[in-house]
Amino acid sequence: MSTEHADSEASVVAASPDQPKQLPFPPVTKQHILNCSYHSWHPKYRAITPKARLVPLPGAFLDYLRADGIVLPPEDNDNPDWSDADSGIFSGADNEGDDEGPDQDPSTHWRDTHEAIEAVIEELGGKVAPKLNWSAPKDATWIAATNSMECRTPNDIYLLLKSSDFITHDLQHALDDTTDGEGDAEIQYHLVLRKWIVLNPSVEFRCFVRNRKLIAICQRDLNHFDFLFKMEDKLRQTVQEFFDVRLRDTFPDPNFTFDVYIPPPHDRVWLVDFNPWALRTDPLLFSWMELLTLEEPLLPEAEDASQEFEVDEDDKVVELWQPEFRLVRRDDPEAYGFSTPQYSAHKLPRDVVDASRGGEGMMREFADQWKEAQRLAEQQAKEESEDD
Numbered sequence: 336m337s338t339e340h341a342d343s344e345a346s347v348v349a350a351s352p353d354q355p356k357q358l359p360f361p362p363v364t365k366q367h368i369l370n371c372s373y374h375s376w377h378p379k380y381r382a383i384t385p386k387a388r389l390v391p392l393p394g395a396f397l398d399y400l401r402a403d404g405i406v407l408p409p410e411d412n413d414n415p416d417w418s419d420a421d422s423g424i425f426s427g428a429d430n431e432g433d434d435e436g437p438d439q440d441p442s443t444h445w446r447d448t449h450e451a452i453e454a455v456i457e458e459l460g461g462k463v464a465p466k467l468n469w470s471a472p473k474d475a476t477w478i479a480a481t482n483s484m485e486c487r488t489p490n491d492i493y494l495l496l497k498s499s500d501f502i503t504h505d506l507q508h509a510l511d512d513t514t515d516g517e518g519d520a521e522i523q524y525h526l527v528l529r530k531w532i533v534l535n536p537s538v539e540f541r542c543f544v545r546n547r548k549l550i551a552i553c554q555r556d557l558n559h560f561d562f563l564f565k566m567e568d569k570l571r572q573t574v575q576e577f578f579d580v581r582l583r584d585t586f587p588d589p590n591f592t593f594d595v596y597i598p599p600p601h602d603r604v605w606l607v608d609f610n611p612w613a614l615r616t617d618p619l620l621f622s623w624m625e626l627l628t629l630e631e632p633l634l635p636e637a638e639d640a641s642q643e644f645e646v647d648e649d650d651k652v653v654e655l656w657q658p659e660f661r662l663v664r665r666d667d668p669e670a671y672g673f674s675t676p677q678y679s680a681h682k683l684p685r686d687v688v689d690a691s692r693g694g695e696g697m698m699r700e701f702a703d704q705w706k707e708a709q710r711l712a713e714q715q716a717k718e719e720s721e722d723d
């Protein structure tokens with residue numbers, strides 16, 4: 336399957352005489368992708384990460400996630416919300432040929448996992464934000480009753496995971512476009528359950544590291560927040576210190592990106608995620624060409640470093656260079672080309688876009704099924720209330 340995407344990491348950019356045709360990414364290895372998987376980095380950084388638990392996923396559960404159609408296990412308790420309590424909301428796309436009808440409970444094949452997930456939700460206070468090794472199902476929140484990633488039951492989680500193209504990417508294409516050959520690297524899949532917190536998106540930032548130097552920082556949320564401009568220097572310094580102390584010498588690769596959350600009073604940094612130094616990572620307010628070619632600080636020993644370093648009273652070399660910190664300016668959304676919808680072809684890795692395009696028919700069919708199921712549920716509720 337991956338051959339059709341084979342060239343996408345070495346993305347072709349608009350050819351112009353003074354621009355290279357390919358983005359000059361260093362080789363993206365399987366190990367680099369694996370180093371950015373939550374289960375690889377979390378043990379090392381758990382003290383600086385919001386509370387999370389990992390559930391290792393067996394093959395049978397992965398088969399369930401990969402299968403067409405959305406069949407949910409029956410819910411035995413009184414479901415608090417919208418969801419049809421006895422539901423397999425949808426039967427699988429084709430159940431012919433096997434004996435699993437729509438009423439079958441898919442979780443019989445992965446009962447331990449289901450129960451582990453239930454236990455973790457409870458341990459984390461009843462609400463969690465799920466993700467797989469690399470991706471959260473941000474693109475599927477439309478299907479959730481909360482219109483967010485907040486999950487209170489295992490079924491909330493399964494519905495989000497099964498509806499998300501980003502999750503499909505983790506499952507089918509995680510190692511695509513790596514430079515060290517096809518296949519083989521074993522991925523240990525994990526469901527990451529993060530204790531749900533009400534995050535303020537204005538203070539989520541993405542940070543870019545090249546050659547173990549923090550070269551750029553930007554907002555993750557693409558709205559304008561006036562107050563950020565007054566705090567620019569403080570935030571930059573806070574992130575720089577966090578990077579220097581916590582990440583610079585401990586992350587296995589010299590090039591990577593990391594996401595942070597810096598809630599008021601803006602002096603403590605929480606690590607949210609790592610992402611690969613690769614085209615698949617959204618550069619947000621930057622372009623990859625900029626990030627790959629932005630000037631970086633010289634080492635103090637370098638001959639012409641005098642512009643970037645000075646010696647303070649204690650004879651310590653002080654760095655004058657600072658990472659570029661980019662914020663969304665007022666009235667200037669076009670400046671960065673994100674007036675296009677989020678997760679559009681401009682913002683997504685190409686293979687994800689391709690996959691979702693290929694699946695357009697399926698998505699429409701799915702949406703139709705969803706509408707029909709809702710209509711039936713409404714009708715049923717109406718009939719029941721009329722019976723009352």
Ligand SMILES: Nc1ncnc2c1ncn2[C@@H]1O[C@H](COP(=O)(O)OP(=O)(O)OP(=O)(O)O)[C@@H](O)[C@H]1O
Pocket residue numbers: 385463464466469470471472473484501529530531532533534536539555594607608610617
């Ligand atoms: N514990 C949490 N509770 C509530 N929301 C959260 C929590 N952790 C993260 N989020 C929200 O979910 C968003 C996505 O999380 P995360 O960065 O892990 O996803 P991702 O798929 O890796 O994203 P990207 O593709 O941009 O790297 C975050 O920007 C944040 O707003």
Ligand SMILES: [Mg+2]
Pocket residue numbers: 469470608609610
């Ligand atoms: Mg990420």
